[in-house]
Amino acid sequence: MEQFVQQLVNGIMAGSTYAVVALGFGLVFSVMRVVNLAHPEIFMIGAYVAFVVITGLKVPGQGLGVLAAVALFVGVLLVAMLATGVAGLVLERLVIRPTRGTYILTPFIATAGVSIALQNTAQRLFGPDPVRVPSVIPPHTFMLSGVRVTSMQLTTFLTAVAIMLALRYYVHSTRWGRATRAVAEKPDVAAACGVNVNLVSQLTVSIASIMAGAAGVALGLLYTSAAPFMGLLFGLKSFICMLVAGNRHIEAIMAVGLLLGVVEAMVTGYVSSNLRDAVAFALLLAVLFFRPQGLFGSYEV
Amino acid sequence: MSNSLLAHLPAFWVVTLITAGLNAIITMGLYFSNSAGALSACHAALAGVGAYVAAVLTTNFDWPFPVALLAGTVTGFATGMLLALVTLRMNELVAGLTTLAFGETIVIIAFNLDYIGGANGFIGIPLQTTFDAVYPLLALVVFAAWRFDRSRLGYAARACRDNPHAAAAMGINVPRVKTLVFALGSGIAGLGGGLRAHYVLVQNPDDMGFFFSINYLIFWVFGGSYTFWGPVFGAMFLTVLPELLRFSLYDRFIIYGVILTAIVIVRLQGVITRVPLGRRPAFVAWLSRLWRRPVPSASLGQSQGGR
Numbered sequence: 001m002e003q004f005v006q007q008l009v010n011g012i013m014a015g016s017t018y019a020v021v022a023l024g025f026g027l028v029f030s031v032m033r034v035v036n037l038a039h040p041e042i043f044m045i046g047a048y049v050a051f052v053v054i055t056g057l058k059v060p061g062q063g064l065g066v067l068a069a070v071a072l073f074v075g076v077l078l079v080a081m082l083a084t085g086v087a088g089l090v091l092e093r094l095v096i097r098p099t100r101g102t103y104i105l106t107p108f109i110a111t112a113g114v115s116i117a118l119q120n121t122a123q124r125l126f127g128p129d130p131v132r133v134p135s136v137i138p139p140h141t142f143m144l145s146g147v148r149v150t151s152m153q154l155t156t157f158l159t160a161v162a163i164m165l166a167l168r169y170y171v172h173s174t175r176w177g178r179a180t181r182a183v184a185e186k187p188d189v190a191a192a193c194g195v196n197v198n199l200v201s202q203l204t205v206s207i208a209s210i211m212a213g214a215a216g217v218a219l220g221l222l223y224t225s226a227a228p229f230m231g232l233l234f235g236l237k238s239f240i241c242m243l244v245a246g247n248r249h250i251e252a253i254m255a256v257g258l259l260l261g262v263v264e265a266m267v268t269g270y271v272s273s274n275l276r277d278a279v280a281f282a283l284l285l286a287v288l289f290f291r292p293q294g295l296f297g298s299y300e301v
Numbered sequence: 302m303s304n305s306l307l308a309h310l311p312a313f314w315v316v317t318l319i320t321a322g323l324n325a326i327i328t329m330g331l332y333f334s335n336s337a338g339a340l341s342a343c344h345a346a347l348a349g350v351g352a353y354v355a356a357v358l359t360t361n362f363d364w365p366f367p368v369a370l371l372a373g374t375v376t377g378f379a380t381g382m383l384l385a386l387v388t389l390r391m392n393e394l395v396a397g398l399t400t401l402a403f404g405e406t407i408v409i410i411a412f413n414l415d416y417i418g419g420a421n422g423f424i425g426i427p428l429q430t431t432f433d434a435v436y437p438l439l440a441l442v443v444f445a446a447w448r449f450d451r452s453r454l455g456y457a458a459r460a461c462r463d464n465p466h467a468a469a470a471m472g473i474n475v476p477r478v479k480t481l482v483f484a485l486g487s488g489i490a491g492l493g494g495g496l497r498a499h500y501v502l503v504q505n506p507d508d509m510g511f512f513f514s515i516n517y518l519i520f521w522v523f524g525g526s527y528t529f530w531g532p533v534f535g536a537m538f539l540t541v542l543p544e545l546l547r548f549s550l551y552d553r554f555i556i557y558g559v560i561l562t563a564i565v566i567v568r569l570q571g572v573i574t575r576v577p578l579g580r581r582p583a584f585v586a587w588l589s590r591l592w593r594r595p596v597p598s599a600s601l602g603q604s605q606g607g608r
Contacts, residue, residue: 098566104394105340105522110565112519117558124551236511243398274412281405288402292395 002146007269008262013153015261016160017222019254020215021238023167024208026247030184031204034100037111038091040235041118042084042209046216047226048122049080051133072136073155073221080213088209092202100201115231122228130227133220156218163211164254170207171250180204237280244287248297256295313544315432319500321540322435326493328520328532329442333449334381334486335526337479338462339388340397343404344490344517347384349509350407351377351491352498353417356426359499366429370495377491378484385483389476404514411506422505423498430500438496439533442489446529449485458482523561525571534573 021043028036053076095114099107140151171177182190183200191197219234220226237260245256260280268276287295310318327348334341341347355373358364364372384403388396417423449455457478460468469475498504517536524535542560546553564572 095562095566099569102569103522103526105518105526106565106569109519109522110562112515113558113560113562113565115558116561117555120552120554120558124555232512275409278405278409281402281409284398285402285406288391288395288399292391 007265011262011265015258019257022241026242030247034107038114040231043212043216044231046213047220050217084213085210088206092205130225246294246297252296325536328536330486330490337458337482343400345513346404346407346509347487347490348494352494355495356498373495374492378488381487382484385480525573531573
């Protein structure tokens, strides 16, 4: 029982990053009908920004107080979000806008080209091997009736939840969020009502990239490593989370992300770590078989 | 002829050209499969199925190479048909996702089958595929695609893709056409996979994964998804391009990605698109007259819509 709860907690902590990247996929897909293959690479950029900033600052690592550590973490997060946000703006303007609205695979392979270029740029700059991202959060293990939660896991989870709440607020309670939802529903009608569709699209990709960047920072610190190809499998699984949940509800995507993390942790703990990567695909196959529109809502092409 | 030509090429380019030819064959499979509007994101897996079958037959059972290839093709065909029957009622996106999950399932099965080597891959395959085997077969596949484009099945497939309801109203058996066409493309992928296995000499489960399937999709869309020259061009060009970029060994995939994206942005419908037919070159007209079924030129131009 104790092991079960432990795996549950581990799964939830790891799954929250899947959820955040999946939210970015879902956001871009709902608003623009574009599968953005460069999204996982933006996530990778986030992790590398954390690496550059933290090693550049020569953080001592151990002796930081809690407040200073949190401030530093938030600072790194903000820098990474800025960088990936700008990357998202550029990506939208240069690659997605010219190719969108044609055939669904056209932006898909255009962003695939960007993704190849970004992976290899990272490899060129930082080498093919994973680099070590020094943790800024002082390592500490909380014991809750036999269940271990590390401070970094907690930070990751809290960051993910904060991002999700912020996105929820943005989409449901702001003027721009309303415009975003209008564009997602019917782009031409939204345009006729005076919504600047191009601006909304640009903002959407940028916000999705910001979220991916934050997730990248969190995961880079959680696993203390960043690698040029870290986005590949991670991105694919997050994309599957989005598909399983459907792209209608933010909460649904978050829940499925957590679920995937939990199931993967369970499979690792009880069955075999070889099968860990298979879980996502089995889940996808099962859901598509019974609910081709995703568990909680529709995507139509 | 090809021998004398090959003698002048550096061995490195022979390897590249053979790889390009193999990729072109598998991408042609994609052209067939997707011509009826079903999106396949698992052609690497279908090719892998054909490859495993052909490789096991030549290695463990000493079957002659052509027969084993044929067996691989038939297995690919059968697998594709089963998959098509499952994805038949889904829309393009969901069908594509199902094929994605199917491909990954095949990878996992291959990983756990010890008979075909499991995670280590199937090794000890005899070298059978040569330049002289790949290019005639590619020519055959291209020829088949050319005939397919002008056959009843080809027209029916395009009708199913552009408007399934109208196609059904015209009396086309949409499920049958879709299944058959998908299976045909899977068979060609199986053929390409079998050839590839006897050239690379090892067949890994990883070679069948999603990222390889995406590569074939990239070849296909990049070259132009609506003409049979498109996939051939896309596969050839994108296979040769990284080798051409070897002058900057470390940056070549950066340049590759940038070139890929740039060309897609400039040619949204793929590099080779169907020219709205005005006049065709005289010898093409002469060639097509040999087949006695004149092509109604207007109908070819129209299927361009929507992309």
